[in-house]
Amino acid sequence: MPLRAIVATTASKTAAALSRAAGRGDGSVIGGWIGLKIDPDLLAHLSSGRAVALVSGTNGKTTTTRLTAAAVGVLGRVATNSYGANMPTGHTSALAKEGHTPFAVLEVDEHYLAQVINSTRPKVVALLNLSRDQLDRAKEVAMMAQLWRTALAGHPEIRVVANADDPMVVWAAGASPQTTWFSAGQRWHDDSFVCPESGHPIERANGDWWCTGCPLRRPAPQWVVEEDGVIDPRGDWHLVKLQLPGKVNLGNAATALAVAGEFGVRPIEALPRLSRVTSIAGRYAQVDRDGRNIRLLLAKNPASWLEAFDMADQAPTLLSINARDPDGLDTSWLWDVDFSPLRGRPVLITGDRAYDLAVRLQVNQVPFQHVQTFDDALAQVPPGRLEVIANYTAFQDIRAELDRVN
Amino acid sequence: MNDSTLRIVWIYPDLLSTYGDRGNMLILAHRAAARGIPVETYEVRSDMQMPTTADIYLIGGGEDGPQALAAQRLINDGGVHRAVAQGASVLAICAGYQLFGHSFFAKGTKCAGLGLLDITSDRGETRAVGELRGDIDPRLGLPPLTGFENHGGRTHLGAHAAPLARVTGGIGNDGQTEGAWYGKIIGTYSHGPALSRNPELADLLLRWSTGADRLAPLDDTWADRLRGERLAAGLPA
Numbered sequence: 001m002p003l004r005a006i007v008a009t010t011a012s013k014t015a016a017a018l019s020r021a022a023g024r025g026d027g028s029v030i031g032g033w034i035g036l037k038i039d040p041d042l043l044a045h046l047s048s049g050r051a052v053a054l055v056s057g058t059n060g061k062t063t064t065t066r067l068t069a070a071a072v073g074v075l076g077r078v079a080t081n082s083y084g085a086n087m088p089t090g091h092t093s094a095l096a097k098e099g100h101t102p103f104a105v106l107e108v109d110e111h112y113l114a115q116v117i118n119s120t121r122p123k124v125v126a127l128l129n130l131s132r133d134q135l136d137r138a139k140e141v142a143m144m145a146q147l148w149r150t151a152l153a154g155h156p157e158i159r160v161v162a163n164a165d166d167p168m169v170v171w172a173a174g175a176s177p178q179t180t181w182f183s184a185g186q187r188w189h190d191d192s193f194v195c196p197e198s199g200h201p202i203e204r205a206n207g208d209w210w211c212t213g214c215p216l217r218r219p220a221p222q223w224v225v226e227e228d229g230v231i232d233p234r235g236d237w238h239l240v241k242l243q244l245p246g247k248v249n250l251g252n253a254a255t256a257l258a259v260a261g262e263f264g265v266r267p268i269e270a271l272p273r274l275s276r277v278t279s280i281a282g283r284y285a286q287v288d289r290d291g292r293n294i295r296l297l298l299a300k301n302p303a304s305w306l307e308a309f310d311m312a313d314q315a316p317t318l319l320s321i322n323a324r325d326p327d328g329l330d331t332s333w334l335w336d337v338d339f340s341p342l343r344g345r346p347v348l349i350t351g352d353r354a355y356d357l358a359v360r361l362q363v364n365q366v367p368f369q370h371v372q373t374f375d376d377a378l379a380q381v382p383p384g385r386l387e388v389i390a391n392y393t394a395f396q397d398i399r400a401e402l403d404r405v406n
Numbered sequence: 407m408n409d410s411t412l413r414i415v416w417i418y419p420d421l422l423s424t425y426g427d428r429g430n431m432l433i434l435a436h437r438a439a440a441r442g443i444p445v446e447t448y449e450v451r452s453d454m455q456m457p458t459t460a461d462i463y464l465i466g467g468g469e470d471g472p473q474a475l476a477a478q479r480l481i482n483d484g485g486v487h488r489a490v491a492q493g494a495s496v497l498a499i500c501a502g503y504q505l506f507g508h509s510f511f512a513k514g515t516k517c518a519g520l521g522l523l524d525i526t527s528d529r530g531e532t533r534a535v536g537e538l539r540g541d542i543d544p545r546l547g548l549p550p551l552t553g554f555e556n557h558g559g560r561t562h563l564g565a566h567a568a569p570l571a572r573v574t575g576g577i578g579n580d581g582q583t584e585g586a587w588y589g590k591i592i593g594t595y596s597h598g599p600a601l602s603r604n605p606e607l608a609d610l611l612l613r614w615s616t617g618a619d620r621l622a623p624l625d626d627t628w629a630d631r632l633r634g635e636r637l638a639a640g641l642p643a
């Protein structure tokens with residue numbers, strides 16, 4: 001490593017430690033920021049000599065990264081950005097902090113994928129899905145798919161592990177000569193009615209999809225979720241036991257197995273490690289307070305709300321909505337979520353934008369009760385499970401109430 | 407199909423649907439059903455023929471490419487023109503609002519619109535993003551408009567279109583006026599589920615479509631709280 005990079009790495013670690021000591025977060029961004037100021041190529045220097053996997057997509061990337069790091073850990077030490085700091089500063093911090101490791105598994109914000117591919121020269125890139133996020137922050141879905149496609153076309157040496165069920169992802173991966181397809185089940189289809197290649201409608205039936213105007217269609221997947229397990233490329237079925245809830249996490253585990261498979265890890269080796277992951281930066285965490293077992297579910301956009309309803313038990317459910325900068329200032333997406341799965345259970349609502357949610361629930365014919373604070377919500381529900389589903393800053397607020405549970 | 411049924415068409419959700427555009431259809435259907443009015447909703451994709459006999463037509467926002475494509479297909483189809491000539495009501499939002507005018511700009515090119523509103527649209531120097539509020543044309547008898555806007559367009563009204571509102575916060579058409587109306591066509595830059603914050607605008611569309619002078623009141627406690635909160639948030643700093 002060049003001297004400049006060594007100096008930058010040291011400065012980055014020191015800054016991260018100082019930031020943590022000062023109580024200003026976990027240091028996962030500030031350290032990388034300082035390191036990159038001293039050496040703009042620091043991420044490339046830190047990546048060289050490591051076998052790197054990048055994980056990107058709109059939803060599930062934090063969890064999938066965590067599971068992939070656990071699976072690749074079969075082979076040796078893995079550096080990973082486990083706090084979800086998914087831009088180059090976060091990657092730089094994660095690699096500097098861990099020192100030399102043979103492997104790195106990095107979650108990448110979908111906007112930064114091209115840049116991070118160029119810096120880290122990954123062995124594997126996993127593409128999970130593309131759906132609408134916050135309109136006033138993200139580029140439109142098709143434009144993002146185009147950026148991915150261009151980035152991968154320039155790197156034919158990369159193994160791409162991609163979601164066969166998402167037309168946008170299939171098209172984005174289409175320029176890559178080495179692709180492993182997985183099928184993890186996908187409930188959200190509203191962002192892929194129109195073919196990104198030809199503009200024709202996309203038809204769907206029985207889990208299959210195809211463009212009505214060009215050859216784009218669902219490729220045959222090598223890794224497939226089936227019942228409560230995963231079929232590998234040899235056709236063997238493996239039971240997947242997780243502590244994380246829901247079908248979506250079974251899909252995330254299948255993706256992790258597929259990525260680890262590119263490193264030579266076999267499912268039978270990885271599965272015991274996957275079963276030990278309990279929560280990720282507070283997501284799925286369970287906290288007992290006042291006789292209530294509170295479980296935290298993060299839902300950031302319409303697709304992930306559907307997944308959260310699938311995970312949540314038939315129990316009292318608190319929904320909390322904010323619209324601060326990290327959430328996007330616009331709450332319109334509430335109307336893209338069908339809340340009817342919540343009918344029949346007690347629903348409480350809170351957050352900065354509870355009134356937007358109230359109007360949505362009223363039209364959706366989901367009865368609810370509005371509470372001002374998290375403590376009010378606790379007081380309103382009987383002892384037992386309380387499911388909490390919240391968007392990003394609302395989730396962080398509630399996590400803070402629960403002493404920053406991890 | 408029954409003649410006493412209120413029919414609502416959502417125009418081209420495959421092309422023009424940004425966040426929450428579906429909401430306006432859900433809200434109209436909900437408010438009609440709550441008054442005992444039978445209601446049917448139709449999502450008409452761009453590869454389908456446009457029905458001409460529905461009562462309310464909704465069109466939403468979208469990106470430049472789909473906007474230009476939607477305008478072209480609607481001009482060729484002619485169904486919306488016939489429906490409007492037969493007295494249908496329209497709520498047109500953002501990109502959908504622009505394409506109801508004579509012309510608009512998409513991907514740097516001037517495109518022909520439907521010409522059903524006497525407006526033309528071009529590009530502003532800055533994007534208008536944030537809370538939007540305004541005092542609605544008194545002839546419509548509605549309380550103030552509140553919405554969230556997110557658009558790069560600026561719209562100029564001709565002699566045959568009236569501003570929907572006088573802006574009291576945000577940009578709208580040009581910082582002075584917001585939206586436009588003519589006959590039973592309403593266009594607005596209040597994007598996505600505009601009716602969630604403006605239930606009386608929803609009821610205006612229902613009254614136009616049913617011919618009812620008044621509708622039974624609904625419990626709008628939550629919508630009123632939302633309106634109060636957002637109107638306060640939309641006051642200029």
Ligand SMILES: [Zn+2]
Pocket residue numbers: 195196197198199200211212213214215216
């Ligand atoms: Zn196609």
